[in-house]
Amino acid sequence: MSERIDWKELRNRRMAEPGAAEAHEATRIAYELGKTVRTMREERGWSQSDLASRAAMTQSAVARFEAGGTVPTIPVLERLARALDADVEVRLTPRAPAA
Amino acid sequence: MSERIDWKELRNRRMAEPGAAEAHEATRIAYELGKTVRTMREERGWSQSDLASRAAMTQSAVARFEAGGTVPTIPVLERLARALDADVEVRLTPRAPAA
């Protein structure tokens, strides 16, 4: 620990690593969620700071999240969802049954 | 760090804490997911060890997860989902528009 790399590069790196199939997925999910939240936030005309205070976090945390800087944890999603008057849905859906 | 309490009690505690609205939700989600995975696993007639090896983790990790011992992270869900031939869905769904 001490590689000292910014998470933008970190993300790209994650996508490229071998055996990063799931990591890739998680990163993609993080990205999607970030976009979703950003959209919902903007729809409400809130600044990152506004959302941050409503979700009991800081502006920087919101920025990091929206940029997909880290794969969010469920508790954080809950807080953001609440602030945005939404619900979090986490499910495992069986993949298309063998055709 | 060093309270030294088992997570069964930890969970109950989480549910009771003040301002634990989101934490409660997260805990509930963890519980639901655990049950879902257990069901899917049993449907396939796999032991926790079987699933563990397929998901690149240990039996104890699977047990902890199924019991809702911790709020799982998305990467872990991915690995389990893959092992179970499923997909992970994480979404923020706008709550019912004011009636």
Added chain:
DNA sequence: CCAAGTCATAGCGTTGATGCTATGGACATG
């Protein structure tokens, strides 16, 4: 009764997400 398989937990080191503060740049506005 003994052996093997299954599941639950404890304990502990590691790692990564989160919390926070402090900047810096971009943009508007006076």
Added chain:
DNA sequence: CATGTCCATAGCATCAACGCTATGACTTGG
């Protein structure tokens, strides 16, 4: 230009999830 707002990032501390090993309780089959 001086201010103020908004967003992006760096850097660091802390905490909880994870990974793993080792048991213990139970069940089942010899």
